Amino acid sequence: GAVVSQHPSRVICKSGTSVKIECRSLDFQATTMFWYRQFPKKSLMLMATSNEGSKATYEQGVEKDKFLINHASLTLSTLTVTSAHPEDSSFYICSAPLGYRSNEKLFFGSGTQLSVL
């Protein structure tokens, strides 16, 4: 099956620093990738849709200057949390649909646990 690789799996940083999270589709091309945020014991909340070669589409209430998304190639999307603060601490997950059946199955990365001190 298709594989989505997400790195790092865990990051601890100081308040005010920026953190970059990578999401790669290893064996397929993904023109679209999705970024989610998940709080403990909660559901996934879609943050933004990453589009290869164009600007990301952000969900309402998500600060695009805070969460920078770049989708420079068909296999890589990055999420940069800029000037991180403790309230940004969360579990971030990316996903990508496979090909033409884009509304029938998502492949997820393994997630990144961000802790901001």
Place this chain on the structure above:
Amino acid sequence: SQQGEEDPQALSIQEGENATMNCSYKTSINNLQWYRQNSGRGLVHLILIRSNEREKHSGRLRVTLDTSKKSSSLLITASRAADTASYFCAMNYGGSQGNLIFGKGTKLSVKP
């Protein structure tokens, strides 16, 4: 909000027993999917049921869909300790996969 509701929030059973999780949603869907998440990990797609389907099977999984009640259930038969995880329903309301709305999840614990 289009977010689905799942119940129970948590379920604890013994190995060998069946586990049933329910999901309700609010508006018409294109399809409904179930995903599994091990603690601290990403989600894994389990099964999809389309709006014109009523029941699907995959191994020990059985999914039903009642569009009149806007609800779905996931049944795991003969559970194993390895089934311990959180299970999420996800509703596709049409369009791109970005419109996939996840339920709040059921945390299943299977005791050996």
